[in-house]
Amino acid sequence: MLRLLFLAALQVEAGPALAQSPPPPSADSRPDEPSGLVLTFLDVGQGDAVLIQAGGRTALVDAGPSAPLDELRRRGITSVDLLVATHPHQDHIGGMDDVLAALPVRFYMDNGRTHTTATYLRLVNRLEASPDVTYLEATPRRIALGEAEIEVLPLPPGPGEHNDRSIGLVVRFGDFEAFLSGDSEKGELTWWTDRGAIPDVELLKAPHHGGDNGVTDAFLGAARPEVVVMSVGPNSYGHPGTGALAAYAAAGARVERTDRAGSVTVVGRADGSWAVEMGATIATGRPATAGDAGENQRTAGAGTDAIASNPASVDLHVVADAPGNDHHNLNGEYAVLRNDGSAALDLSGWVLCDLARHCYRFQRGARLDAGASLSLHTGSGRDDEGRLYWGRRQAVWNNSGDTAVLTDAEGRVRARHVY
Numbered sequence: 001m002l003r004l005l006f007l008a009a010l011q012v013e014a015g016p017a018l019a020q021s022p023p024p025p026s027a028d029s030r031p032d033e034p035s036g037l038v039l040t041f042l043d044v045g046q047g048d049a050v051l052i053q054a055g056g057r058t059a060l061v062d063a064g065p066s067a068p069l070d071e072l073r074r075r076g077i078t079s080v081d082l083l084v085a086t087h088p089h090q091d092h093i094g095g096m097d098d099v100l101a102a103l104p105v106r107f108y109m110d111n112g113r114t115h116t117t118a119t120y121l122r123l124v125n126r127l128e129a130s131p132d133v134t135y136l137e138a139t140p141r142r143i144a145l146g147e148a149e150i151e152v153l154p155l156p157p158g159p160g161e162h163n164d165r166s167i168g169l170v171v172r173f174g175d176f177e178a179f180l181s182g183d184s185e186k187g188e189l190t191w192w193t194d195r196g197a198i199p200d201v202e203l204l205k206a207p208h209h210g211g212d213n214g215v216t217d218a219f220l221g222a223a224r225p226e227v228v229v230m231s232v233g234p235n236s237y238g239h240p241g242t243g244a245l246a247a248y249a250a251a252g253a254r255v256e257r258t259d260r261a262g263s264v265t266v267v268g269r270a271d272g273s274w275a276v277e278m279g280a281t282i283a284t285g286r287p288a289t290a291g292d293a294g295e296n297q298r299t300a301g302a303g304t305d306a307i308a309s310n311p312a313s314v315d316l317h318v319v320a321d322a323p324g325n326d327h328h329n330l331n332g333e334y335a336v337l338r339n340d341g342s343a344a345l346d347l348s349g350w351v352l353c354d355l356a357r358h359c360y361r362f363q364r365g366a367r368l369d370a371g372a373s374l375s376l377h378t379g380s381g382r383d384d385e386g387r388l389y390w391g392r393r394q395a396v397w398n399n400s401g402d403t404a405v406l407t408d409a410e411g412r413v414r415a416r417h418v419y
Helices: 069-074 096-102 118-128 186-194 217-223 242-250 295-309
Strands: 037-041 050-054 057-061 080-084 105-110 134-137 141-145 148-152 169-173 176-180 203-205 227-230 254-257 264-268 274-278 281-285 314-319 334-339 351-353 359-361 373-377 387-389 403-407 413-418
Touching: 037 169, 037 176, 050 148, 057 141, 069 096, 080 096, 080 141, 096 105, 096 118, 176 264, 186 217, 217 242, 227 264, 242 254, 314 403, 314 413
Parallel strands: 057 080, 080 105, 105 134, 176 203, 203 227, 227 254, 373 387
Antiparallel strands: 037 050, 037 264, 050 057, 141 148, 148 169, 169 176, 264 274, 274 281, 314 334, 334 373, 351 359, 351 403, 403 413
16 A cells, blocks of 8 residues: 655645745746746547646646657656546556656555556556555645646545546646646536636646536636647547537637647746647737737737748757767757748747757847858857857757757747757
């Protein structure tokens, strides 16, 4: 039997909410990592796996039908502070055994309900053979994950069907809130809504893969999401349902689907604003005010049109494997930008990030002439016309594979390099 322990590094509370997160730092030329809450809905096919990153801490909510280990490694994940199984169905826990075998996990949470499947029994055997993993039952509590907070909602009483006993989580970072609830159906959603447990959120993971039985008018009226992400793949269940799609559209929410966009990342900021990355576009959002409903959606559309009409073309390449030890030869790894367009580019405020969200912001006045190239080296040095220096103390680019994303000052993706 797993021990129930409480360790100081990952704070667990059953009492009042934790202190609100501080506002994001002012933009400077070389932030090591952007301040914010990063939620990535991993593309695991017909299943769920949500990666949460905040303040250097990591949670994984469900692990898909098979473990998304390659995706986690590409994002620089080497350990998991909190692993959550929302309910014991195969499309949510199928990859749990492999995650526990491959990565150090500190805390594991489930709803305390058993199942008879081979997948569930394999997971139980793995947990019982993992004495370093601390078990947490999903009772009402608050968990500090870095600068973010995860609130565990109470579960409906009684036996019930597995979907309607899915763990409900409210994830907060300042004024930004997200709601995740596995495969909750109308019964559980109504139970929470009737008790005032559903907050007004910026981000909603569509319950039950966007199924028609995973949404109600009252639930949507309470949640009022600005962004809805559906974790869905090829299936015979009719997911997502036409009724659910219509309901989210009527609520004015922007809807993204992993079966169309691949993995979807939402960055929540302390002021309640957000940015969504999927495929080759980034859309930004800000807190809505009276009279401007739908502003976030209009911003996304404007970004797409602007990229298509801009004649400038940027080529991005990363040299990741520095000679010798990467951490001792930081300037031996670098990114190269080349302007293949016919006009000079003003790089002021542009940002280059890797999958682990290490980001460099170009200084005001940075410029890349037509046909010219510049290199951004990871370590320290004196900037000149063709070379910039990040000033980091450790390597950034993952030798075994990574993704570099270059966004302009408006948050639009201008170049992407996957290796």
